[in-house]
Amino acid sequence: xxxxxxxxxxxxxxxxxxxxxxxxxxxxxxxxxxxxxxxxxxxxxxxxxxxxxxxxxxxxxxxxxxxxxxxxxxxxxxxxxxxxxxxxxxxxxxxxxxxxxxxxxxxxxxxxxxxxxxxxxxxxxxxxxxxxxxxxxxxxxxxxxxxxxxxxxxxxxxxxxxxxxxxxxxxxxxxxxxxxxxxxxxxxxxxxxxxxxxxxxxxxxxxxxxxxxxxxxxxxxxxxxxxxxxxxxxxxxxxxxxxxxxxxxxxxxxxxxxxxxxxxxxxxxxxxxxxxxx
Amino acid sequence: xxxxxxxxxxxxxxxxxxxxxxxxxxxxxxxxxxxxxxxxxxxxxxxxxxxxxxxxxxxxxxxxxxxxxxxxxxxxxxxxxxxxxxxxxxxxxxxxxxxxxxxxxxxxxxxxxxxxxxxxxxxxxxxxxxxxxxxxxxxxxxxxxxxxxxxxxxxxxxxxxxxxxxxxxxxxxxxxxxxxxxxxxxxxxxxxxxxxxxxxxxxxxxxxxxxxxxxxxxxxxxxxxxxxxxxxxxxxxxxxxxxxxxxxxxxxxxxxxxxxxxxxxxxxxxxxxxx
Numbered sequence: 001x002x003x004x005x006x007x008x009x010x011x012x013x014x015x016x017x018x019x020x021x022x023x024x025x026x027x028x029x030x031x032x033x034x035x036x037x038x039x040x041x042x043x044x045x046x047x048x049x050x051x052x053x054x055x056x057x058x059x060x061x062x063x064x065x066x067x068x069x070x071x072x073x074x075x076x077x078x079x080x081x082x083x084x085x086x087x088x089x090x091x092x093x094x095x096x097x098x099x100x101x102x103x104x105x106x107x108x109x110x111x112x113x114x115x116x117x118x119x120x121x122x123x124x125x126x127x128x129x130x131x132x133x134x135x136x137x138x139x140x141x142x143x144x145x146x147x148x149x150x151x152x153x154x155x156x157x158x159x160x161x162x163x164x165x166x167x168x169x170x171x172x173x174x175x176x177x178x179x180x181x182x183x184x185x186x187x188x189x190x191x192x193x194x195x196x197x198x199x200x201x202x203x204x205x206x207x208x209x210x211x212x213x214x215x216x217x218x219x220x221x222x223x224x225x226x227x228x229x230x231x232x233x234x235x236x237x238x239x240x241x242x243x244x245x246x247x248x249x250x251x252x253x254x255x256x257x258x259x260x261x262x263x264x265x266x267x268x269x270x271x272x273x274x275x276x277x278x
Numbered sequence: 279x280x281x282x283x284x285x286x287x288x289x290x291x292x293x294x295x296x297x298x299x300x301x302x303x304x305x306x307x308x309x310x311x312x313x314x315x316x317x318x319x320x321x322x323x324x325x326x327x328x329x330x331x332x333x334x335x336x337x338x339x340x341x342x343x344x345x346x347x348x349x350x351x352x353x354x355x356x357x358x359x360x361x362x363x364x365x366x367x368x369x370x371x372x373x374x375x376x377x378x379x380x381x382x383x384x385x386x387x388x389x390x391x392x393x394x395x396x397x398x399x400x401x402x403x404x405x406x407x408x409x410x411x412x413x414x415x416x417x418x419x420x421x422x423x424x425x426x427x428x429x430x431x432x433x434x435x436x437x438x439x440x441x442x443x444x445x446x447x448x449x450x451x452x453x454x455x456x457x458x459x460x461x462x463x464x465x466x467x468x469x470x471x472x473x474x475x476x477x478x479x480x481x482x483x484x485x486x487x488x489x490x491x492x493x494x495x496x497x498x499x500x501x502x503x504x505x506x507x508x509x510x511x512x513x514x515x516x517x518x519x520x521x522x523x524x525x526x527x528x529x530x531x532x533x534x535x536x537x538x539x540x541x542x543x544x545x546x547x548x549x550x551x552x553x
Binding site for chain 1 (some may be wrong): 287290291294296297299300301304305308314317318346347360361363364365367368372376379380382384385386387388389390391393394395396397398401413417420439449453474477480481485494495498499502511512513516517520521524528546
């Protein structure tokens with residue numbers, strides 16, 4: 001079937017041009033200064049120095065990381081039980097529940113996020129309900145709470161589905177063996193179910209953390225114009241202030257942070273599995 | 279003890295589902311609001327739907343979203359399938375490298391892909407607009423198509439194409455009459471994923487478009503800066519269509535199964551009667 005090999009060549013060319021070249025452009029812009037001619041560019045670290053020497057940007061970076069970590073932890077804590085309950089349920093009910101989790105994912109993220117703008121208003125649904133109990137109104141919209149809520153809402157289905165997939169692959173006979181050997185439910189969960197679901201947890205964490213740390217429309221819609229995360233800084237560098245070099249440097253910093261956190265998560269996964277194997 | 283745990287898990291699931299569906303319900307309800315408010319329901323009206331259908335910007339955005347999604351799906355499905363068939367016959371090194379390259383747009387944050395493309399298009403001197411948006415969509419859709427076609431190719435018997443060629447088929451015939459029909463389920467699911475990815479995309483489109491070419495996501499984003507209930511009408515329309523499609527997609531196989539079962543029973547009855 002060697003004659004079919006030629007069919008790959010156009011795509012190899014395409015992906016070098018459309019995937020690799022744009023990535024290289026980001027690196028190139030990040031290490032050069034605005035105004036330099038592309039052909040005679042001078043390598044400089046000024047963009048990185050500017051970012052790390054400005055306390056405003058450091059604060060933005062810290063806040064972005066904090067929001068992303070908090071979102072990931074909340075998605076895990078809230079999502080794990082959901083995945084577990086779905087995996088435990090049977091037949092048609094399981095199919096229904098998975099469908100119910102998936103439907104919102106198919107609806108445009110901006111549409112779903114916009115809905116919260118009304119719900120979280122000072123006179124919105126939540127404050128009206130709280131008002132019945134004589135509480136509030138609490139200002140919800142344009143706070144950290146609103147941003148984290150929006151992120152959890154948008155990204156938790158990824159976590160649930162990943163953990164659910166891992167849990168449904170679990171061989172039931174392990175659990176039977178454990179209970180035969182006298183383990184109670186808690187013990188068999190901690191020693192068998194949870195360690196074996198870790199690959200799902202890890203890919204869930206990746207799928208939540210990655211969009212959370214780079215998100216820019218959720219903070220803008222629910223955090224208001226003053227709420228700035230690293231994604232918003234990149235957006236404004238490219239679409240309003242037009243400093244592509246600085247914007248590229250920031251996205252490179254973000255990409256490195258993501259790579260490091262992925263590496264740490266993978267490492268944790270390995271040690272976790274080893275303990276599970278003992 | 280067991281009962282209480284069951285009730286607890288039921289309550290938890292109901293709460294989670296409320297969390298999932300409350301905003302969607304809220305959007306639908308307020309799309310019928312006669313007032314402008316997002317928090318107070320003044321009475322039923324179709325005012326915002328009328329406004330949506332008479333708003334040329336909204337209609338244009340819907341049009342571009344659909345056109346781009348259809349074109350991107352068609353192009354990326356064909357290109358992705360061809361590339362996948364080609365790569366599956368390549369040496370392991372080439373295949374592995376290309377799989378890594380393909381993973382880049384899937385694992386990179388969208389914003390990184392977006393700014394890369396933005397700078398790339400401007401380097402080429404392409405004007406931001408329809409063409410750049412379509413190219414970007416094709417670029418991020420192809421990997422999804424390949425991702426769903428590749429496993430089907432891997433499970434294909436490698437002797438199948440050779441057998442067709444030995445029996446006198448031209449390579450083109452072997453391809454279209456033997457290989458493609460075998461991997462059709464992968465191609466179809468790849469096309470579906472590509473369509474939804476293109477239809478829902480915001481970040482990449484937002485960075486690479488210009489000249490007034492918007493899709494629905496960009497429109498919602500730019501309009502959400504002011505209170506505008508026609509967004510709710512548009513959202514409700516999208517929610518309705520997607521829910522309908524998803525439910526149908528899940529119900530039709532169930533219905534088919536039921537029908538087949540019936541037919542089998544009928545056949546059994548008939549054969550029993552003949553006996």
